[in-house]
Amino acid sequence: xxxxxxxxxxxxxxxxxxxxxxxxxxxxxxxxxxxxxxxxxxxxxxxxxxxxxxxxxxxxxxxxxxxxxxxxxxxxxxxxxxxxxxxxxxxxxxxxxxxxxxxxxxxxxxxxxxxxx
Amino acid sequence: xxxxxxxxxxxxxxxxxxxxxxxxxxxxxxxxxxxxxxxxxxxxxxxxxxxxxxxxxxxxxxxxxxxxxxxxxxxxxxxxxxxxxxxxxxxxxxxxxxxxxxxxxxxxxx
Numbered sequence: 001x002x003x004x005x006x007x008x009x010x011x012x013x014x015x016x017x018x019x020x021x022x023x024x025x026x027x028x029x030x031x032x033x034x035x036x037x038x039x040x041x042x043x044x045x046x047x048x049x050x051x052x053x054x055x056x057x058x059x060x061x062x063x064x065x066x067x068x069x070x071x072x073x074x075x076x077x078x079x080x081x082x083x084x085x086x087x088x089x090x091x092x093x094x095x096x097x098x099x100x101x102x103x104x105x106x107x108x109x110x111x112x113x114x115x116x117x
Numbered sequence: 118x119x120x121x122x123x124x125x126x127x128x129x130x131x132x133x134x135x136x137x138x139x140x141x142x143x144x145x146x147x148x149x150x151x152x153x154x155x156x157x158x159x160x161x162x163x164x165x166x167x168x169x170x171x172x173x174x175x176x177x178x179x180x181x182x183x184x185x186x187x188x189x190x191x192x193x194x195x196x197x198x199x200x201x202x203x204x205x206x207x208x209x210x211x212x213x214x215x216x217x218x219x220x221x222x223x224x225x226x227x
Binding site for chain 1: 159161
């Protein structure tokens, strides 16, 4: 998973503040996925983006959460007015323009651990 | 929702082969089978993927049944560092999304 950079690695926010999590995909990758992992639980899909487009946001909470992947710069997962239940590890993954049949692997970053106090 | 089912946990003796099964009975013709693992709280690590032929790389082998409804990930000589949660997922080319199930927690014991 070398190459997918997430920052910050650790983020502490007080309740009501905003959290901005950044994901820089591997060079040449134009697809980004975001996942949330609560302690002792599995990875939960949140959103899938291509450059400048949200392809699937069916896993995103309806309120306070948003994601973007601009033409230039990293993908951003934004959480407004954070609550204690938002405390989790947030992972992003990137993959290249897909070939026929999805024959390409996605690589993950090391995640951002968000703690809401 | 995940399209795969895996056992919750498995144990394996160090140095022995670890065989991790995965059922994907509703897999469609253009969907690939992917395996990832997550060691402790690190980012998931890609292991291997395949469509219908068996695949092997430096980490593992992937055996896919002829009807493609199930597969087995084989770690030929498990080490303590292979202790992790192993995820089997299926991916299609259209939307290219990846949805993880609960995975199998493999514990390699000395």
